[in-house]
Amino acid sequence: MALKLPSKLRNQNLQITRYCNHHRLLAATRLFSDRPVSNLSTTDDSKIIIKNKPQTTTSSLKQHELAKFAAISDTWWDSEGPFKPLHVMNSTRIAFIRSALCRHFSKDPNCARPFEGLKIVDVGCGGGILSEPLARMGAAVTGVDAVEKNINVARLHADLDPETSTIEYCCTTAEKLVEEQRKFDAVIALEVIEHVAAPAEFCKSLAALAYPGGATVLSTINRSMKAYATAIVAAEYLLHWLPKGTHQWSSFLTPEELVLILQRASINVKEMAGFVYSPLTGRWSLSDDISVNFIAFGTKDGQ
Amino acid sequence: MNRVIARKVVPTYHQIFKLSRKQFCSDGAAKSSAAAASSQFNQESDANPSLTDNVQPYDIAIVGGGMVGMALACSLATTPLTKHLRVAIIDSSPALANKPCIKREDPPDPRVSTVTPATISFFKDTGAWQYVQQHRHAYFDKMQVWDYTSLGYTKYDARDVDKEVLGCVVENKVLHSSLLSRIEDTDFQKTIYHSRLTSMSLHPSSSSIVVDSTAPTEASYARGRLAKLELSDGNSLYAKLVVGSDGGKSQVRELAGFKTTGWKYSQNAVICTVEHSVENYCAWQRFLPAGPIALLPIGDKFSNIVWTMNPEESSDFKSVKEDDFVKAVNHALDYGYGPHPKSSLQGSAGMFSWLRGNVAILANESFEIPPKVVKLASERMAFPLSLMHANEYASKRVVLIGDAAHTVHPLAGQGVNLGFGDAFALSRIIAEGIAVGMDIGEVSLLKKYEAERKLANMTMMAILDGFQKAYSIDFGPLNILRAAAFHGAHFISPLKRSIISYASGEQRLPLFY
Numbered sequence: 091m092a093l094k095l096p097s098k099l100r101n102q103n104l105q106i107t108r109y110c111n112h113h114r115l116l117a118a119t120r121l122f123s124d125r126p127v128s129n130l131s132t133t134d135d136s137k138i139i140i141k142n143k144p145q146t147t148t149s150s151l152k153q154h155e156l157a158k159f160a161a162i163s164d165t166w167w168d169s170e171g172p173f174k175p176l177h178v179m180n181s182t183r184i185a186f187i188r189s190a191l192c193r194h195f196s197k198d199p200n201c202a203r204p205f206e207g208l209k210i211v212d213v214g215c216g217g218g219i220l221s222e223p224l225a226r227m228g229a230a231v232t233g234v235d236a237v238e239k240n241i242n243v244a245r246l247h248a249d250l251d252p253e254t255s256t257i258e259y260c261c262t263t264a265e266k267l268v269e270e271q272r273k274f275d276a277v278i279a280l281e282v283i284e285h286v287a288a289p290a291e292f293c294k295s296l297a298a299l300a301y302p303g304g305a306t307v308l309s310t311i312n313r314s315m316k317a318y319a320t321a322i323v324a325a326e327y328l329l330h331w332l333p334k335g336t337h338q339w340s341s342f343l344t345p346e347e348l349v350l351i352l353q354r355a356s357i358n359v360k361e362m363a364g365f366v367y368s369p370l371t372g373r374w375s376l377s378d379d380i381s382v383n384f385i386a387f388g389t390k391d392g393q
Numbered sequence: 394m395n396r397v398i399a400r401k402v403v404p405t406y407h408q409i410f411k412l413s414r415k416q417f418c419s420d421g422a423a424k425s426s427a428a429a430a431s432s433q434f435n436q437e438s439d440a441n442p443s444l445t446d447n448v449q450p451y452d453i454a455i456v457g458g459g460m461v462g463m464a465l466a467c468s469l470a471t472t473p474l475t476k477h478l479r480v481a482i483i484d485s486s487p488a489l490a491n492k493p494c495i496k497r498e499d500p501p502d503p504r505v506s507t508v509t510p511a512t513i514s515f516f517k518d519t520g521a522w523q524y525v526q527q528h529r530h531a532y533f534d535k536m537q538v539w540d541y542t543s544l545g546y547t548k549y550d551a552r553d554v555d556k557e558v559l560g561c562v563v564e565n566k567v568l569h570s571s572l573l574s575r576i577e578d579t580d581f582q583k584t585i586y587h588s589r590l591t592s593m594s595l596h597p598s599s600s601s602i603v604v605d606s607t608a609p610t611e612a613s614y615a616r617g618r619l620a621k622l623e624l625s626d627g628n629s630l631y632a633k634l635v636v637g638s639d640g641g642k643s644q645v646r647e648l649a650g651f652k653t654t655g656w657k658y659s660q661n662a663v664i665c666t667v668e669h670s671v672e673n674y675c676a677w678q679r680f681l682p683a684g685p686i687a688l689l690p691i692g693d694k695f696s697n698i699v700w701t702m703n704p705e706e707s708s709d710f711k712s713v714k715e716d717d718f719v720k721a722v723n724h725a726l727d728y729g730y731g732p733h734p735k736s737s738l739q740g741s742a743g744m745f746s747w748l749r750g751n752v753a754i755l756a757n758e759s760f761e762i763p764p765k766v767v768k769l770a771s772e773r774m775a776f777p778l779s780l781m782h783a784n785e786y787a788s789k790r791v792v793l794i795g796d797a798a799h800t801v802h803p804l805a806g807q808g809v810n811l812g813f814g815d816a817f818a819l820s821r822i823i824a825e826g827i828a829v830g831m832d833i834g835e836v837s838l839l840k841k842y843e844a845e846r847k848l849a850n851m852t853m854m855a856i857l858d859g860f861q862k863a864y865s866i867d868f869g870p871l872n873i874l875r876a877a878a879f880h881g882a883h884f885i886s887p888l889k890r891s892i893i894s895y896a897s898g899e900q901r902l903p904l905f906y
Contacts, residue, residue, distance in 0.1 A: 177837055184829040200473040202827050223830025250613040251832065 203228030214282035218244030302392020309385035313342035454632035457639030458484030461795030461812035468820035470581035524571035531692035540680035541730035643797035655781030661707035666771035787839035
């Protein structure tokens with residue numbers, strides 16, 4: 091599954107050409123992203139931090155607001171609804187995170203809550219599709235997203251289960267967390283970096299959020315012909331599953347580039363894996379094929 | 394064959410059926426018959442679920458604590474990823490209240506199951522098999538199947554598939570109490586409600602959504618994050634996942650609105666325990682004009698009889714004098730309805746000789762007569778046979794296992810093995826979900842279970858239903874074809890091997906050897 095990096099990267103360019111005309115489902119599916127489309131590195135005006143407890147319903151107005159968010163939340167979390175492909179992919183990427191973090195922090199992978207005692211930040215948490223499983227696995231999770239609506243949806247949904255109501259959701263950015271001098275055992279940013287104007291700066295912020303020796307996990311889309319064909323042409327222009335312009339191919343990073351910018355941010359990539367979608371079974375699985383979707387695990391220098 | 398697509402019928406079955414149906418077929422103690430007795434056990438429940446603690450939601454509510462329901466609980470209790478789950482078991486059967494004392498010297502109960510090697514290994518994995526071994530159980534490594542037309546017979550031997558045994562016959566109460574004993578070894582947090590399910594709500598009506606921060610459980614329920622169950626004793630409880638293991642007349646299936654497809658066979662099965670003068674080590678099955686009769690070893694010179702016949706015949710056989718019944722059984726297993734198949738392998742065997750290659754004819758492959766029955770050793774029970782399959786096994790927060798999802802013809806004793814297969818598959822898939830931090834009531838997780846088990850169950854159902862149909866017609870040319878099929882199955886080793894493999898619970902289609 092996870093592969094040793096250098097040799098794989100050398101073969102990367104060869105792989106790209108072979109897959110140009112592949113099934114469009116591949117990337118189109120993953121593009122139902124739980125990440126905000128907005129640019130994370132732009133200075134966001136609002137710095138709204140919603141703390142743990144939900145507002146109790148005192149006025150009719152709030153009642154109405156809550157009902158509205160409940161409706162959105164239901165769509166976001168409906169595993170048979172429009173976000174179904176994302177839900178299907180989610181367990182695959184969590185399986186990678188679980189195994190990488192268990193090994194790194196010497197946790198027992200056979201227990202129900204292996205992340206007990208770990209502080210994890212989910213940067214670009216969206217509706218909380220990753221934050222909640224991490225919390226169920228025992229982690230003390232902080233979910234941040236620049237879009238306030240996402241945070242409200244995530245908060246409302248997480249509060250319904252005692253296991254996930256401990257998640258701290260904040261409408262903020264990685265940069266602002268750095269300013270607040272927050273530190274975490276693991277920093278996770280899935281499907282975010284392709285929406286960021288300055289990936290190198292973003293990676294530096296992620297690195298600054300991790301304790302020395304801490305872990306970082308990123309996933310994104312490769313800048314390959316195959317990714318262009320599936321993620322942009324198919325998903326945006328042919329199938330209209332995403333608004334045109336959701337993704338800029340030129341802003342995608344190749345695995346080599348990601349490794350380099352992480353290295354400059356003093357994060358050493360230890361493992362990398364690709365996700366492949368099988369249209370037959372409708373399932374995603376981890377693979378050595380990093381030509382479209384890939385996930386990387388690295389550790390921060392120090393100790 | 395009156396084919397019906399039924400949304401479950403109100404139980405109208407008569408007393409005998411009440412007593413016998415589930416215990417034999419598979420899915421645990423008869424809830425309906427025990428309903429009357431349930432009230433006295435309410436006070437004695439081991440965890441004493443009171444009205445005050447019911448706001449704390451459970452992870453899983455297992456409705457129906459029969460063999461299959463307890464197999465699920467046992468598997469959850471012994472799997473590292475699931476042993477922490479809070480589980481409620483809802484069953485009004487007295488078997489869960491006071492564990493029945495099983496005495497070795499008592500004659501075996503007629504309600505037995507033929508467990509396959511796959512089921513045995515599941516039991517071994519959970520550690521429950523050691524308890525089965527402390528009680529009466531009978532392994533068998535040979536099986537002879539023949540029919541009344543005397544044209545064909547086939548013998549299966551465990552060695553054909555490189556196995557020690559073909560199966561093991563165990564009383565249902567032994568399987569049930571072994572699972573219970575194993576659960577009691579662990580510190581699994583289970584609460585037993587000695588009651589019946591009266592209502593289940595998964596999706597509250599939208600008008601009732603009230604966000605009240607003082608009752609988080611209510612709020613979770615209002616948002617569809619929990620199922621709410623109400624019981625006949627007035628208790629109510631919440632759970633993330635409701636498992637229906639409540640048998641062929643499943644209340645959970647009805648309340649969840651799952652439709653079923655199925656038909657009745659115009660056949661009843663008569664079951665009882667009989668005694669021989671010698672020990673029986675082989676499983677015997679003979680196809681008679683009205684249906685098959687099976688003689689299964691249960692140990693200590695006892696055997697179990699499962700005799701399928703017309704409903705009219707079954708009421709006769711249930712009421713005739715014991716001596717006459719024993720005579721009829723011996724007749725049916727020997728010369729009755731037609732002579733023995735030729736014990737020499739001449740004649741039609743020749744036309745298959747080219748298929749046999751150089752496989753030697755072993756001495757033990759010749760036709761044998763089953764041991765004589767000398768005595769009836771239990772009451773006789775009769776119950777109607779039917780085939781039923783739920784069109785869905787899973788929806789959000791609800792899942793069906795065992796007879797609640799499918800009842801099959803008891804031809805090869807496969808019903809309970811399919812149920813155990815369901816229970817262990819569901820347990821494994823719940824563990825997989827927990828490993829990736831999923832809400833265990835999520836429909837996407839439960840659909841994985843459905844996809845996996847539907848294929849296994851429907852394949853077996855089709856095979857058994859096909860067998861039943863092939864034998865329900867007594868028509869000359871068809872008899873010969875059937876006999877040829879028998880010979881084929883007997884002599885074409887790979888085919889025979891794969892049939893045994895399939896019957897012993899391996900997940901492989903019989904023809905894709």
